[in-house]
Amino acid sequence: MMRLSKKLTGLCLSLIMVSMLLVSFPFTANKANAFTTANADTAMSAFVSTFYDSSAKYFYTNSDHAIHAEHAHGPNAGLYTDFWWEAQLWETVMDAYQRTGSATYRTMIDDIYTGFNLKYTNMTDNQFNDDLGWWALACLRAYEITGTVEYLNRGSFLFDTVYASWSTTNYGGGIWWRRDATNPASSTNAQKNMATNAPMIMAAIKLKNAYSNSAYLTKAQQIYTWTKSTLVNGSKVNDHIEGTGTGLVKDWDFTYNYGTFLGAALALYQDTSTASYLTDANSAANYVIDKMTSATSLLYEGENDAPGFKMIFARNLNQLRVQASQSQYLSFLQSNATQAWNHRRTTDNIIGNDWLKPTGTTYVQSLAAAAGVSILQFVPADAYTGNIAGNGVYEAENARRTLVSSLGMVNESTNTGYNGRGYVAGWNTNATSIDFYVNQNSASTKTVTFRYSAAAGNASRYVKVNGVFVANNLSFTGTANWTTWNTVTVSVPLNAGSNTIQLGFDSSKSNSNYLNVDRLSGL
Template identity: 80%
Template sequence: MSLVQRTAAKWVSMCLVMVLFLTVWGGANRASAFTTANADTAMTSFVTTFYDASAKYFYTNSDHQIQAAHAYGPNGGLYTDFWWEAQLWETVMDAYQRTGISTYRTMIDDIYTGFNAKYTNMVANQFNDDLGWWALACLRAYEITGTQEYLNRGSFLFDHVYASWDTSYYGGGIWWRSDAQNPATSTNAQKNMATNAPMVMTAIKLKNAYNNASYLTKAQQIYSWIQTKLVNGSKVNDHMEGTGAGIVKDWDFTYNYGTYLGAATALYMATGTASYLTDANNAANYVINKMTSATTLLYEGENDAPGFKMVFARNLNQLRVQASQSQYLNFLQQNATQAWNHRRTSDGIIGSDWTAPTGSSYVQSLAAAAGASILQLAPADNYTGNIAGNGVYEAENARRTLVSGSGMINESTQTGFNGRGYVAGWNTNGTTIDFYVNQNTAGTKTITFRYAAAAGNASRYVNVNGVDVAANLTFNGTSNWSTWNTVSLTVSLAAGSNTIRLGFASSKGNTNYLNIDQLSGL
């Protein structure tokens, strides 16, 4: 994955075995049960829409057109790029391990063949994280199929990536790129979680395949570096960069927590050392408690970002199954139900935000794969209904509409906030915070915004499902930015999906700076 992609992120054919349609009530989707048949349909819809059986490869977009937003793969971006195809390959493995259907078993081999036809020399790719994802996926394919070629390729790729282990900067770690290993001369020189943590999982798979303890030694070596340099308590950071001792970039991605807890789980299973299990649970709980909207994994953006929660969910499920951590079952099932409930009924595709209905525009294959995978991973619970969650929506995890120079950022410098932080510096016309709220039944609710307004009284409009319910809601001033207050109002909500928008519009008399911590009462 390129630096451009990582920055932007911060911001076949098969018969349908079943088609289910969502009904509409009060302008909102009424939910269906998450059943085994739903999981079948979700996967069938994904394959039907994205898989080119003749090329043995997945299209990047649901419309089979090249889109400038992500045009990095073969044929000018018509097909998915390196790390996307690895994740989609694993989605097929998710489906095969759940169903045992021979079509998916055939696809495992076919996708590998199709990828090698497009990338005849994999190690020409300088991004070690890309190669690492293929090493890990190859070894998973070996475990499933017993095909020696997958073991050979996984072993080869691991050795190639591990050759970028280096102690001259930051006391160890594998460089992100094989061609950028000197921060004094390259802005691309960094050592990140995305490269190092998957290599821990890969090393354990190689240790098991070859019964060779040297791979365990390497896994522990890499993990020790991660633990020392990129982990601070339950906080899992993104990467190190810069000269000298380097600096840590603390970007929060579910991707990083997912790879880290996957590495910890693998080492726990290999050694039985309890501290690894503690590490895995700490990372899992950080995301569940702080990187969700009412218990649903947050929207992190488009392009690479929708795949982040797939990586997290896949490894969380491994923690649940392999380490007998059953406390995560309900979380996974609720997220699967959310994904299913918000699919697009025209083609059954699930979009990048599991809390809101999938729109009519093209959907990227990585986003759709994340939705399909969560239904393969979580055992069906046959629950019929919506997922209202815990009724708390952190502002820093909500969707925002920004304008140039708005200063509407996630911040955590003031004290007393909930979650990971709050939305700060908000004082620009045309900017909004959207909370996607799901309800089991229609009715009225008293909603509460928690805020700080040290610049004096502020005001905003509140819009529910496209209708203004308060044109100029007053947020009384607070004594400082670490003093939090609340303001409440009663709104009518539909069963299913609702959008509560808090917005700034000078035409409605909205004024002054405002920091928003959370929306609650739902």
């Protein structure tokens, strides 16, 4: 799947919270609609109408059907989606079919498979095992839905192709990310990651059930044991291991890592009834819900591949809810579905990459749109009418930020006493900001609190609400050290619907002392 490690320039930079030039503009209040089955129908119809080329039996990369340098990967120079995106969009169609039983979506399941094979005549030309793994998993799901043996055969073939890259030569086990990069001393792509290994656990259990062959369970447990011992630390699910010798674990936080790991644990729990697997699945789920949300909504993780991460997490979380009777996740999933629907672009009902703010007027990538559509398909509608204000707590490390790490504003967790996963640090650069997207059910004026540390001395920043200054030079009194945290409050006027609270640095107003920001609360 994930090109994240491969494309460290671009996606990874934004995902490590390094880059995103944001333009502040006033948001008008959006009318909240109930999340109903009719909404799910509308969203899926709009998605297919906008992105699906029925003649090619393939999805376009972008809503404007143009090629953009931002993600020019895939057939026809990037006009159509690339390898792993098409697997995810295929699963979106399966989500819709399983909800509706529609003959249209049933036909599309077969057509998309045909269209993909016309574009990729030899799937194994792709050296990325995670890409093949996502297609293996999707094929096996298609087999379970349709009973078409071709899907089982292809899923089995792809699983065997990927599993052949299992090796104990480095890091004691695990499947290599690329089949042509298995020597850490000679290749920067030589790594073993969650994106490759966890989906293969799920695929192995599907094959075990399809063939009644316990050898697949043995392989699933083998991969799981290595994955958990190598890439999981307590409740934290890490991205990959690389380097020579015993290797270096990269602890990047992405929701899809947690989603694939909890999906793997769930598959083994269902097959074996071993309670520890369910414990692992719940641990991964709760880490994301507790630490990778803004006011209980799944966070924005970046562009290109990144919007698909929360789709994978949400889909597997819903499977955990249904298949292991974990009903505690229903309200979380429903509120996120409502957020996605409420922030769609009303002109065409397309959902963008950030569920906390309205979808803009520019083109939308198909993977981003599919994430919002999918959660509306697999989560039962609750008919709730209103905005999702959430718990009123917005962790700074999960907010949108400007500029690149070399100029300031990086995520950090070095100094103790913070909430969530860390805080925004190294911040003293002109024209930078932290943007908190806040949704309210009624217009009001509220007193909000910023939690911070300022060991370099008194600092100051401006505060804007929906593009309007409410504090030109808010003072953050210096703290004794970076592990001492203080708070400052400010009154903010909020609209019903979507709002942006921006904490920013303007050299004409702010002093240059560093400021670490932990969270915004009180909403």
